[in-house]
Amino acid sequence: MPVKYHFECVDCHLEYPGDKVVYLCPVCEALNKPGQPPRGVLKTVYPYERIKALAPPGLLFDMLERDHFLPLLPIGGMNSWPWLHIGETPLYQGNKWTGGRVNPGTDGSSEGQKGGMVEVGSENDDFELFFKDDSQNPTFSFKDRASALVSAWARENGISTLVAASTGNAGSSLAGICASQGQRAMIVVPAAAPLAKLTQILMYGAVLVPVKGTYDDAFELSVQISKKYGFYNRNTAYNPLTIEGKKTVSFELFSQLNHQVPDRIFIPVGDGVIYSGVCKGFEDLLKLGIISRMPVLVAVQAEGSSNLINNLRSKKFVARPSRTIADSISVDVPRCFHLTAACMNEYHGESVLVSDQEILNASLKLSRATGLFAEPAAVAACAGMLKYRGQGLIPAGSKNVVLLTGSGLKDLSAVQSSIQIPNPMEPDLDSVETYIKKHFSI
Template identity: 35%
Template sequence: MLKNVKCARCVKCGKEYEATANLTNCSCGGILDIIYDYDYIKKNLTKETLKSRPNTMWRYRELLPVEETTPDTPLRVGWSPLYEEPRLAKQLGLKKLWVKDDGQNPTASLKDRASAMAVAKAGEAGAKIIACSSTGNAASSLAGNAAAAGLKTFIFVPERAPKGKVAQLMTFGANVISVKGNYEETFELSKKAIDKWGWYNRNAAINPYLSEGKKTVSIEIAEQLDWKMPDYLAISVGDGCTIAGVWKGLKDLYAIGFIDKLPRLISAQAEGCHPINRAIAENKPWEPMEENTLADSIAVGVPRNADKALMAIRESNGIVVNVTDEEIMAAQKLLGTTCGVFGEPAGVTGTAAVKKLCEQGVLGANDTVVSVVTGNGLKDVANAIKFCGEPMSLPNDLDLLVEEFAKRGIKTEA
């Protein structure tokens, strides 16, 4: 029995369940939400006690649904850097801007937070095999975190998954199934296989604990800002689990009195696949969309966590922004040249949205913003090279180098 958790509650029908290690969806099909005992947490967690704890996501144990005896997972997950970026803030016309580089997690994405939670809960359930479907990052993060814990994995990815992510999977020793189809078909095959063989389910739309792992990114941001919250927090959105987790973490902190303000969420999706944002903009139930974007990690035409995501955006009085692939790649270059942060296309979509809102005059000189980069650019170098171009290629000849510099208008002085 978890001392800090009251129950798991369905977001659709309100039915409550005991928070056992192998929870899945409600009998009505709704996703479960973990309900905490905030009075218990207030008595057992203070800002002072955090100061002596290791810099990983597990420093927030009182706010996480794990048993006291459950060990921290082996890889160092969490406590990624939060950079204040005054030059980029000035360029965009913002009062203050911070960039949270979550691509510095062990397998280079925010998804490590969810996968570490899955490994911890699988251990509590006595499971030896974990499985999931993923467009790439959830897959590689699960494979890496499970390998470190000595667990076997079965991973289902759509055939369009970037080679960098597939290379991680194979290196981590996962059993990888590349599905000839889109993410929806990939998810369906993984679901059937999990049901058939009884593997522990890491799919974020099924396992309610995963967004609890992801929420640590917003708890970290709050602590790194000394509990003084920004006006806005921008995050890229695919199936909806991450933005739901971000909001859950902020609400948890507000409930225990660690913060006195909740930021507005900026939900960033690709123009070629934005079913969640469209539902908000049109105030209608979400409908499936085609997956037409190079930002593979958020190319989810049938979002499995839409209910929680929509609730988060609405509760926060959030803003929905759709950006084109060109705007996404321009944001990748902008982050690289001004901040030295290399994010993958899906990882920089939040920043692309912030830039667009600044250009539209929605955000301006009085606003403070945190933009979360959810994955590292080395996961998809093909698109980065395609957008930025190839390097100069020359023989060992200084005269030719001078000539090439002149041709390209390159200045050799600062």
């Protein structure tokens, strides 16, 4: 297949061919220092003028969509793509739900104790609200978009063993996708990763390496493994294809919104790769003349893990140890810091911090008002939207998307403080009658 793309360093702008394994720009990587966000992340560049010529302007997006967006992806065809259903996840209109009636005493939480309706969006809102539910991917997280592309590229290039460092989701994702493709996977995780994610990795047959350390320790070890044994590394941002896989959500959003650009997208941020991926997707459409403006991308971080937002305007990056219930976005040194900062700068990105308590509150609200149960990192995006909404920062008439990046079943322990599983009751009507009356106001 003729190579239809190349890589460009986002820092020094050196170009690299697309037909070889390449991670960070070697020139910039040599200058990187421990504890600092890496320089040398590579951006994938396509021959936009040639792609534009493939169809008349008004028909170009439909043509690309029919072709699985292959002209904008670094693979030759769909034969290498996993047979699992990747992406094409539902986009729900949130304003329809004001539901989730909660009666007193149903749980141990402060939310909903007074009864009444739980809202995340309301028919009274003067803006439109959508939830993009990426927990519907095969391994129940957004990360499948990146894993699928990395795995497909590996297949096309005769690579059979892949390695990744992960807080849990990227690892369980790569393990699952590799299982579906007949590839071997080695996953390096902090030993404290949630049980569900560790279980997934082992069930999919990957080699699990839990390390006594943080995600950042796992990241460094996986790079060393990759360099010594030649395993293809899927680490987020380190492998430029992770950004390309994640950008596909932007194409879907544009399609699902009937060829309209949303005004705001609330994105949970750890390393910043999902943010950069969403930005790259819309940027591709901008370069092709399919859209004429970019959405405002809102980076949402947990207060306890806010190294990206806190360093956006500082001269020297200072990493504080992360501590948050949102494990998927708990990152000390964001690997995609410089590209995310550049995206925010160029396209007027915004940012908001949310506390763990705000995440827990949003988690209950979202589940009860919509039937969507998302993991804490994903709910952080919803908490960010609720904060904007509370402060009147969402303009009337605007279209707003909350990106839900992972299933709540991924981390059940995180929400246990918000609920209370009732004590066992005798299985007779007399025993449960008081309980029923209390909950249903009979």
